[in-house]
Amino acid sequence: MDNVGIVVEDLDAAVAFFTELGMELEGRMPIEGPWAEKCVGIEGMRSEIAMMRIPDAPGRLELAMYHAPKAIVPEPAVYPPNTVGLHRVMFAVDDLQGTLERLRPHGAELVGEVTRFEDSYLLCYLRGPSGIIVALAEQLS
Known part of the structure; x- marks a missing residue:
């Protein structure tokens, strides 16, 4: 496995949280353009990602914040731990x-x-x- 991707509303807050947990920021960059639109299937998408890594270990988290279109926040905004999908x-x-x-x-x-x-x-x-x-x-x- 290369990484797990998580969409967040506030990239700075997410980076600060996972840094405090002991991860390191590997890099941060904008993601946009025809190749990205085709890959994720969203026309006109613009996002920024921060790649977090565990020091001296395999495994990374890709934190992504969408600028366009804005990320969809489902209702309810906070699901219980037994919701189908990425668990934790x-x-x-x-x-x-x-x-x-x-x-x-x-x-x-x-x-x-x-x-x-x-x-x-x-x-x-x-x-x-x-x-x-x-x-x-x-x-x-």
Whole structure:
């Protein structure tokens, strides 16, 4: 897998959120023109992407903000975790509580609670920018 793409309403906020989570901005650029329109199937599209990477590991997130046409925000704007489609992105963290505290100023809100899975993990779901569900897992043993 090369990357997972996520459409966001505020690219700066999403980059700040995922940077605080420990990802690095690999690059940022506008995407537009006939080749892009043909690829995504949207005539007249203009967007900007930010490619985020995990340091010293494979896997990237492509964050995209559409300038034209504007992104469609479905109703309801925030779906529950059991909605069909991309479910969530999970990150392994060393300190779940500390990570939550760092992400809260960036708009992170718990979906449920921090829970313990046996003696193996602390787990939680949280909402980030544009309602994205992010899961955190801290390995205990």
